[in-house]
Structure formats: structure tokens, C-alpha cells
Amino acid sequence: MVRSGKRWVVLLAALCMQTILGGVYAWSTLSVWIREEMGISSAQAGLVFGMTIMVFTIVMVFSGRILPQFGPRKTASIGALFFFLGYLLAAYSHASFALLLLGISVLSGIGIGFSYVVPLSVCLKWFPTQKGLVTGLSVGGFGGGAILLSAIIEEAYLSSLSLSSFLLWYSIISFVLLFLCAQLLAVPEASSSVQERPPRSAYRNSVMILSSMGMFAGTFAGLLVVGNLSPLVQEWGLSEVQAVLAVMLFSVGNASARIVWGYIFDRIGAVSIPLSLLLFSLATLMLLASGPNIPLILVLVALLGFSFGANFVLYAAVIAHAYPLHFFSSLYPLCFLFYGIAGLLGPGIGGWLRDATGSYMTSLVLCLLIVFFSALLLFIKRRRLQP
Numbered sequence: 098m099v100r101s102g103k104r105w106v107v108l109l110a111a112l113c114m115q116t117i118l119g120g121v122y123a124w125s126t127l128s129v130w131i132r133e134e135m136g137i138s139s140a141q142a143g144l145v146f147g148m149t150i151m152v153f154t155i156v157m158v159f160s161g162r163i164l165p166q167f168g169p170r171k172t173a174s175i176g177a178l179f180f181f182l183g184y185l186l187a188a189y190s191h192a193s194f195a196l197l198l199l200g201i202s203v204l205s206g207i208g209i210g211f212s213y214v215v216p217l218s219v220c221l222k223w224f225p226t227q228k229g230l231v232t233g234l235s236v237g238g239f240g241g242g243a244i245l246l247s248a249i250i251e252e253a254y255l256s257s258l259s260l261s262s263f264l265l266w267y268s269i270i271s272f273v274l275l276f277l278c279a280q281l282l283a284v285p286e287a288s289s290s291v292q293e294r295p296p297r298s299a300y301r302n303s304v305m306i307l308s309s310m311g312m313f314a315g316t317f318a319g320l321l322v323v324g325n326l327s328p329l330v331q332e333w334g335l336s337e338v339q340a341v342l343a344v345m346l347f348s349v350g351n352a353s354a355r356i357v358w359g360y361i362f363d364r365i366g367a368v369s370i371p372l373s374l375l376l377f378s379l380a381t382l383m384l385l386a387s388g389p390n391i392p393l394i395l396v397l398v399a400l401l402g403f404s405f406g407a408n409f410v411l412y413a414a415v416i417a418h419a420y421p422l423h424f425f426s427s428l429y430p431l432c433f434l435f436y437g438i439a440g441l442l443g444p445g446i447g448g449w450l451r452d453a454t455g456s457y458m459t460s461l462v463l464c465l466l467i468v469f470f471s472a473l474l475l476f477i478k479r480r481r482l483q484p
Contacts, residue, residue: 103283104223110281111216111235114173117271118180118209119242121149122348125327126247134260137194143324147441148202149209154430154437156210161430162294164218165423173215173279180208181272188264212275213239215282218426221417222284229414233359236409240352244345295424300431303481304419308412308432311370314471317439318377318464319405323347324444329457330398334389346395347402354406362414367482370415373407374472380404381465385458408436415482 128142164172183205190196217235224231253263299305322329326347327340335343362369380400387393416429447460475482 104285106281107216107223107283108220108231108234110278111220112238114212114216114238114275114278115236116238116242116245117275118212119239120246120271121146121153121205121209122240122243123246123250124149125344126250130250130254130260130263131197135190135192135194135197137197141194143444145198145202147444148198149206150440151437152203152206153209153213154434154440156207157214157430157433160211161214161218161426161428164215164426169215169219169282169284170279173212173282174276176208176210176212176215177272177275177279178208179211180205180275181268183208184264184268184271188261188268191261212279214426214430215279217413217429218422219282219284221425222422225422227363228417229359229362229410230356231359232362232413232417233356233410236413237352237355239409240348240355240406244348244352247345247348295420295427299420299424299428303478304415305428305432307475307478307482308415309435311374311471311475312408312412312432313435313439314467315374315377315405315408316436317443318381318468319401319408320440320443321447321460321464322401323405325447325451325457325460326398328451329460330394332457333384333387333394335391335394339391339395343395343398346399347405350399350402350404351406354403355410357403358407358410359414362411367411367415367418368476368479369407370411370482371472371476371479373404373411374468374475377401377404378465378469378472381461381468385461385465419482 124142124146128145131137132142160172160176167175183200183203186200186204187197190200217232220231220235221228250263323344326344327337330340330343331337358369358373361372365372380397384394384397384401387397412432413425413429416432417425420428446463447457450460450463451457453459
């Protein structure tokens, strides 16, 4: 009974941690305030976000490897400290773009990289028979964190609070919550002594190769869309207010998908991966053909967010099924690294194609082709994804 209660405490702590870390997706809201007070350009704001994703995914490879030696509490506490230092430095950066980049992109990116893999790895060990659902629950907060933080930023922006004060308070409150949650993370006693690393062959077999390819395709297209979503939907006839609603609907779809796709994975297995990619393809195709039908566009944007959120559940679940659980923290970050690569390429390529062609039509066609052919290949090779 005690063990059963403990695993729910761990899951709640994991959800709280991921909600705080998921605030990184609220950058488009925070950047408006930062650009206004610091005078940085849109390109510089985009660089901060892109570098944060890159640093986060690179560090996650390292933190996943040291997790078995350091343990979940120490690893997550290191992440909480770096996250705090990053936003603390940003609070005192004033008009220095270099300090802002160092604080948010590098230091807070390191913090996210140390923290993200810990709750996911720990929860899988507490719920070994429900890998898909528990993966979705433990990362669900990461998708929903942007919605919560965006609302907080908007309220703070409209009040008399300065940007520096907001960043200072955000760094302190985030650190306290992340550190407290880190102390609640623990692995079941039976698994705490297992620390061997996966064999080299595990890094290059079909599960890792196909998962990495699918992760890149799905997140490249998703990040291209969300990174340009507001001007994209305005090009399709939505007003500025409706564009804000579209961004929120994408976030809601992304957050809810992490739980729903986990449940689907537990029922149908690895075939859910090409299914999620095919759904993204279908929604993109319908968007291209939708015309000025605003309600349909909003529904399709939510569906794109729902398909995008699948990437952060399904590949983790496949890897957790295909290998012993104590290998997860070493293997999954390598697959997740392709999300970082997609983060650097997707939004920028989407914007560049818009500038070159005068329309987001070409960007959406590129998304459609990449995701559809990935879905087709992964469907053909789906048996190689099965444990």
C-alpha cells in the first residue's frame, strides 16, 4: 500500500516539474515583452528560443547517462539550480543581449536538459505495465506549461510589474518548486542498483534509427508550423485576435495529445507512430485546401497540435518497450536530440520559404511531403519498432 501511494506522489511531482519546464514554449509571449523593453530584434528573439532547444537536447544526452550514477534527486536538483541561475541572470541582463542569451538559452537550457529526462525515467519504473499512458502523463505538463505561463506573463505585462522583477520572481518560484519536486523523485528499491549501460549495438539498431527519423520528421513539421503560426493563419484570413486563439488551440491540442496518444500506444502499439504522422499529413492537406473557412482552420490547427504532441510520447514509449528500463535514460535522449535539430531548422526554414515565395504555401507543402513519406516508411517498417 505504501509503495502504491509512493508512485502517485512521484507521478504528481513529475507532472509539476514538467509543467514548469514546459514554460519554455511560452517564449513567443515573453519575447514580445523582452523585445519591447530590451530593444532586441525578432531574429535575436528567435535565436534565443532556438538555442534553448538546442542546448536542452544536447545536455539531455549527458544527463541521461549520469542519471544512474547521480540518482534522480541529485540530477533534477542540478537542473533546478541551472534553471534558476539562467532566469536570474536574465533578470539582471538589462539591455545586454549576450547576457540574455547566456542566461535563458545556455543556463536555463542546461537546467531543462538535466531535469526533463529524470521524471520520465523514474515514472516508467514505477508503472512498468502502462508505459504509454504514464509517459503521456509525465510529459503532459510540458505541453500545458506554456498555456499556464503565457497567461501569467500576459497578466504581469498588463500590470505595473517590470520585466526584471517578473524574471527575478519567476526564477525564485521556479527554483523552489523544481527543487522540492526533485526531492520527491525516487526509483523503486528493486531497480535502484541496476546501472549498466546499453551495448553499442543498441544505439544503431532499427528501433533507434526509425524512432530518430520519425522524431525529426514530426517535430520539424510541427515546429515549422508553431514557429510561424500567427502570421501563417493570418495569411489564411484570420484576424490578430483569431491568430492568438489559434496559438492557444495548438497548445491545447499539444498538451492533451501527450495523454491520449499514450493511452492509444498501450492499446495498439508501435503502429500509433505512423498513424500520428498520417494524421498530421491529413490536417496539413486539409489546411492547404481549406480556403477562408475560419472555424475549419481553427479545428485543423488544434489537430496539428494534437499530432505534434504525439512525438513526445510515442517514441519514448517505443524505446521503453524495446529495451530494459534501465537503458532508457541513455537511449531516449539520443532520439530526442533530433527534436533539437528540428528546432534549429524547422521555424527558420518556414520563415525563409515565406520570404522567398511570398506565401506559407510552400512551407506547408514541405511539411506535408516530409511527414507523409515518413509515415509511409514507418508503417512499412512498423514491425521493426515492436519490442
